[in-house]
Amino acid sequence: MVQRRSLTVPYGAVLAVSFLAHVATGLELSVNNHAADFTLSTQLGPAISLSCLVHNSSQAEELLWYRGDGQVGLKEGNKVNISNICISPVNESDNGVTFTCKLARDKSVQVSVILDVQFPPQLSGEETLHVEEGKDATLTCNSKSNPQAQTSWYKNNHNLTLQQGRHELYQTSEVIRLSIRKVQKSDNGTYTCMVQSPLGNGMRDFHLVVEDKKPVFPTEAVIAAVVVVTLTILFGIVARKDKFFKCFKKPRETSL
Structure with missing residues (x-):
């Protein structure tokens, strides 16, 4: 009778065997002929295609696509050994987004592409601002562009002279704030937000x-005056009421 003995393989050895098998097969992916992560520069409008291809495969390999952390739905026939996705039309929201192609049975095998969508400045913001004299005013110019544009402010078509302590500038990749x-009466006027980038310029007035200044009413004094007037009217009404009843008081009867 033949005795069977069980063989326990350490977990580390399993990983090592798996790694060696992966290296031996040389299985890898490429996206648009790039075998490593890369950045793809493009512009607004025209569609772009991303093609993922399996290399050194000895069997049918399923592919997965991700936009950021979300998986992209693929049609049948567009999943095995080669897979294509199309971004159309390309817009501002695609800028900086990562698209990743992964091997379904081993997601560590992957290639990512980051979209660098370049577009000229696009400006928006409240055009007219009414501010009471003595209060603070903030002009917000919403500006989107890639690459980030250079900014300058004008007042009545002249370079704005910034006064320390009165003017403050704040800028991010999407907001330009003055x-x-x-504010004083001399601050009245048209302020222009001017942006310049290699792809074009933009401006907004x-x-x-x-x-x-609106007159400030002494609220407490007004309330006190209203109370005094009200009490005076009430006392007047009570006094007139007593006099009225006295006039119609029944006279005493006299005996003969």
Whole structure:
């Protein structure tokens, strides 16, 4: 009778065998002929295609596509050994997005492409701003562009002279903000947000209207006056009521 003995293989050895098998087969992917992660520069509008291909495969290999962390739905016939996706039309929201092709049975085998969507400045923001004299004003110019544009501010078609302590500039990749502290009548005018990039320039006008200070009413004094007037009227009504009843008081009867 033949005795069978069980053989226990350490987990590390299993990983090593798996790694060696993977190296031996040389299985790898490429996207648009790139075998490593890369950045693809493009512009708005025209569609772009990404093609993922399996190399050194001895069997049918299923492929997966991801946009960021979300999986892309693929049709049958577009999953095995070669898979294509199309981004159409390309827009601003695609800028900086990562598309990744992965091997279904071993997701560590993958290639990613980051989209670098370049577009000229696109400006927006509230055009007219009414601010009471003495209060702060903020002009917000929403600006999207890639690459990031250079910014400058003008007032009434002249370079804006920034006054320390009164003017403050703030800029991010999407917002250009000009703050003016305690506006004065002299701050009235048209402010222009001007942006310049290699792909084009943009400008947007903002009309700042400084209004007169609104009169400040002494609220407590007004309330006190209303209370006094109300009490005076009430006392007057009570006094007239007593006099009215006195006039119609029944006279005493006299005996003969």
